[in-house]
Amino acid sequence: MIKMNKTLSAEGVSVRRGRQPLSDSSFLLTITISMFIAIYALAIAFLGDKGFSKIQMFFNLFNENAALIVIACGLTIVMISGSIDISVGGVTALICTACTVCLNNHGFNFYTALILALAIGLAFGIIQGFLVAYMEMQPFIVTLAGMFMGRGLVALIEVNQIQVRNEAFEKLSGSRIIVPFLGDYNKKGVFIPSKLEYGVVVAILIVIVCYLLLKKTRLGRSFYAVGGNAQSALMMGINVRKTRFLAHVLCGLLAGIGGFLYLFHTRSGSVQQATGLEMDAIAASIIGGTLLTGGVGNVIGTLFGVLTSGIVLLVVTAIGSQDPWWPQITRAAMLCFFIVLQSIICSRKKK
Amino acid sequence: MSKNSNKQGSKAFAAAIKNVVRHRLFIPIAFLAILILLNVFINPGFLRISMGRDSAGNPVLIGNLINILNNATELVILAIGMTLVTAASKGQDISVGANIAIVGGVIMRLLCGNETQPTQLHAPVIVAFLLGCLAGMLCGAFNGILVARFNIQPMIATLILFTAGRSIGSMVMGGLKPKAVSSFGIYGNFIPGFPVPTPIIITLVVIIITFIALKRTNLGLYTRAVGINDKASRLNGLNPALVKFITFVIMGLCVGVAGFIQSSRVQTVNPYTIVPSIEMDVILAVALGGNSLSGGKFNMAGSVIGAYTIQTLTSMLTTLNVNTNAVPVFKAAIIIVLVIIQTPIVKSFFSKRAILSRLTAGSGKERS
Numbered sequence: 001m002i003k004m005n006k007t008l009s010a011e012g013v014s015v016r017r018g019r020q021p022l023s024d025s026s027f028l029l030t031i032t033i034s035m036f037i038a039i040y041a042l043a044i045a046f047l048g049d050k051g052f053s054k055i056q057m058f059f060n061l062f063n064e065n066a067a068l069i070v071i072a073c074g075l076t077i078v079m080i081s082g083s084i085d086i087s088v089g090g091v092t093a094l095i096c097t098a099c100t101v102c103l104n105n106h107g108f109n110f111y112t113a114l115i116l117a118l119a120i121g122l123a124f125g126i127i128q129g130f131l132v133a134y135m136e137m138q139p140f141i142v143t144l145a146g147m148f149m150g151r152g153l154v155a156l157i158e159v160n161q162i163q164v165r166n167e168a169f170e171k172l173s174g175s176r177i178i179v180p181f182l183g184d185y186n187k188k189g190v191f192i193p194s195k196l197e198y199g200v201v202v203a204i205l206i207v208i209v210c211y212l213l214l215k216k217t218r219l220g221r222s223f224y225a226v227g228g229n230a231q232s233a234l235m236m237g238i239n240v241r242k243t244r245f246l247a248h249v250l251c252g253l254l255a256g257i258g259g260f261l262y263l264f265h266t267r268s269g270s271v272q273q274a275t276g277l278e279m280d281a282i283a284a285s286i287i288g289g290t291l292l293t294g295g296v297g298n299v300i301g302t303l304f305g306v307l308t309s310g311i312v313l314l315v316v317t318a319i320g321s322q323d324p325w326w327p328q329i330t331r332a333a334m335l336c337f338f339i340v341l342q343s344i345i346c347s348r349k350k351k
Numbered sequence: 352m353s354k355n356s357n358k359q360g361s362k363a364f365a366a367a368i369k370n371v372v373r374h375r376l377f378i379p380i381a382f383l384a385i386l387i388l389l390n391v392f393i394n395p396g397f398l399r400i401s402m403g404r405d406s407a408g409n410p411v412l413i414g415n416l417i418n419i420l421n422n423a424t425e426l427v428i429l430a431i432g433m434t435l436v437t438a439a440s441k442g443q444d445i446s447v448g449a450n451i452a453i454v455g456g457v458i459m460r461l462l463c464g465n466e467t468q469p470t471q472l473h474a475p476v477i478v479a480f481l482l483g484c485l486a487g488m489l490c491g492a493f494n495g496i497l498v499a500r501f502n503i504q505p506m507i508a509t510l511i512l513f514t515a516g517r518s519i520g521s522m523v524m525g526g527l528k529p530k531a532v533s534s535f536g537i538y539g540n541f542i543p544g545f546p547v548p549t550p551i552i553i554t555l556v557v558i559i560i561t562f563i564a565l566k567r568t569n570l571g572l573y574t575r576a577v578g579i580n581d582k583a584s585r586l587n588g589l590n591p592a593l594v595k596f597i598t599f600v601i602m603g604l605c606v607g608v609a610g611f612i613q614s615s616r617v618q619t620v621n622p623y624t625i626v627p628s629i630e631m632d633v634i635l636a637v638a639l640g641g642n643s644l645s646g647g648k649f650n651m652a653g654s655v656i657g658a659y660t661i662q663t664l665t666s667m668l669t670t671l672n673v674n675t676n677a678v679p680v681f682k683a684a685i686i687i688v689l690v691i692i693q694t695p696i697v698k699s700f701f702s703k704r705a706i707l708s709r710l711t712a713g714s715g716k717e718r719s
Binding site for chain 1: 442443445497501502503504506507508510511512513514515517518519521522526628631634638644645674675676677678679680681682683684686687690691696697
């Protein structure tokens with residue numbers, strides 16, 4: 001019960017934090033943030049000539065990873081509630097292909113495509129949530145089936161890679177926001193302002209909304225309670241099944257938004273698209289301090305998790321190894337490091 | 352009098368039917384039978400096996416059944432390992448496909464060296480086989496340490512190699528795509544002069560070894576004990592961590608053998624496309640065999656039959672001209688139906704103890 005009080009009331013957390021300066025979650029978060037800053041600083045110091053000293057590089061990190069940030073937020077919510085969803089990559093591929101086909105051949109515009117994307121994401125979320133929460137099936141099996149279902153449906157719709165051919169959509173997707181006062185000088189000394197994609201703004205907004213949802217609302221606190229200990233949550237009168245169901249629905253919705261951002265960024269669809277996206281999203285959540293066992297984590301950490309793995313990949317590519325295998329191996333090594341770290345922290349807590 | 356005996360006879364018949372239906376192998380065998388019937392319906396010559404000659408003029412057996420038995424080899428071998436892993440650690444190993452890429456990379460590197468079109472084998476096949484198995488067992492040991500020592504859920508622990516495995520395989524091969532000499536192909540195709548495909552014989556040997564190991568050693572018993580209750584088995588003097596570790600190493604050995612056969616089939620390996628999404632098929636085979644995916648008791652014969660069933664399904668979908676990338680849709684649908692049947696909620700609707708289980712359901716005790 002004490003533990004529940006601690007996780008359930010927002011005030012309780014802040015009071016306890018005063019006494020106990022570094023909880024496990026914030027310890028992991030601190031590691032992630034300092035790792036991000038350290039890697040970025042080292043990259044600027046040693047690889048500055050490869051573009052790391054440019055401010056645009058920092059914004060490109062966001063431009064490239066906007067979709068991943070949104071999807072990883074959804075996974076963080078699901079993981080906090082003690083479940084998991086590995087279907088997001090398949091869902092993203094399905095959204096990209098379905099929206100592309102509709103934009104090209106069925107006269108869809110930006111808004112109807114967005115609605116289609118959200119509908120696909122929600123449909124996956126609702127079905128998987130129902131199976132996990134009300135049928136008590138293992139989330140990994142259910143969402144593994146969802147992952148293959150998503151990718152398989154892509155092949156049923158369209159086997160080849162297709163590009164968006166819709167002028168209005170392409171124009172909107174190609175436009176950028178100019179960041180005031182920030183920018184780089186090129187070789188001729190001309191000032192080039194930094195550019196952001198619209199997707200980044202959406203992603204940042206979603207991070208803020210998720211943060212507030214998890215910290216301030218009743219639903220958000222019950223995610224933590226259910227993930228921390230479902231038995232106690234049930235005794236406290238929380239509807240455990242409904243909470244789990246809603247966590248999956250939210251993840252599905254965010255996968256829908258993320259999938260649309262992915263389409264907005266790449267403007268194409270194919271069967272092989274977004275392979276391993278679910279692994280990237282899970283890795284980002286874990287790196288950001290979300291515990292696999294549930295009940296601990298927050299989306300700010302996830303944001304930094306995405307940025308950290310993004311900068312590591314950039315550094316690995318910039319170090320100049322032409323071999324195509326290093327990015328995947330580095331990613332896996334980083335995942336391994338954080339998983340083992342978590343496990344050690346968890347076992348220490350038990351003692 | 353005759354009426355009475357008739358009644359008794361029908362009662363006995365009903366009881367016999369009930370026994371057959373309740374038998375744990377009923378679902379897998381029934382599913383396989385239905386699939387074969389469907390296949391015969393689609394293609395009347397499905398069951399025909401004839402004697403033909405291959406390009407070198409050697410006698411070989413030809414037929415759909417032979418093809419299914421042949422192509423199911425990797426699936427059967429992996430399903431054996433996966434059954435043990437599932438039973439002991441209450442989770443599945445999703446890195447098997449990626450690990451096969453690593454094993455294939457090791458074998459190709461040993462046999463071909465740095466050449467892309469070698470004219471001879473650079474190492475004896477037996478050495479390549481043993482080192483391939485060793486590579487598979489090392490992968491298994493890595494997963495096993497994470498699961499047994501660090502208490503990480505199996506699917507998350509194997510996620511690491513799932514992410515990295517195919518890249519590691521490519522790295523081992525140095526980015527080359529060598530093709531070994533065709534004499535290496537006898538392990539994945541035919542031994543000249545012998546009409547039965549070699550993989551079928553290897554499968555038989557592996558099944559017999561597994562059968563003996565489960566009969567003669569405590570492997571099966573210990574695995575079940577750890578899977579059913581981790582703590583109770585510790586109190587009984589077992590070491591649950593060691594048992595889990597051993598099941599993962601056995602899984603690695605199975606991956607080694609499967610990778611060897613797979614790389615011998617076409618004598619070349621592309622780590623990024625070798626055995627795509629086989630982990631799904633293997634898990635499906637285990638589930639289809641009547642095993643609970645949340646560990647505990649297991650049924651090895653069921654898994655083997657399940658693997659053949661999956662291969663029959665795949666070959667049927669291929670006959671129906673379904674796109675290779677779309678095949679997972681059907682398998683995913685089947686997986687969901689099978690797991691729904693296994694859930695306690697659905698089972699409780701069909702059992703007499705429904706009230707009791709409904710009282711305990713929803714306590715949120717499951718957390719994979």
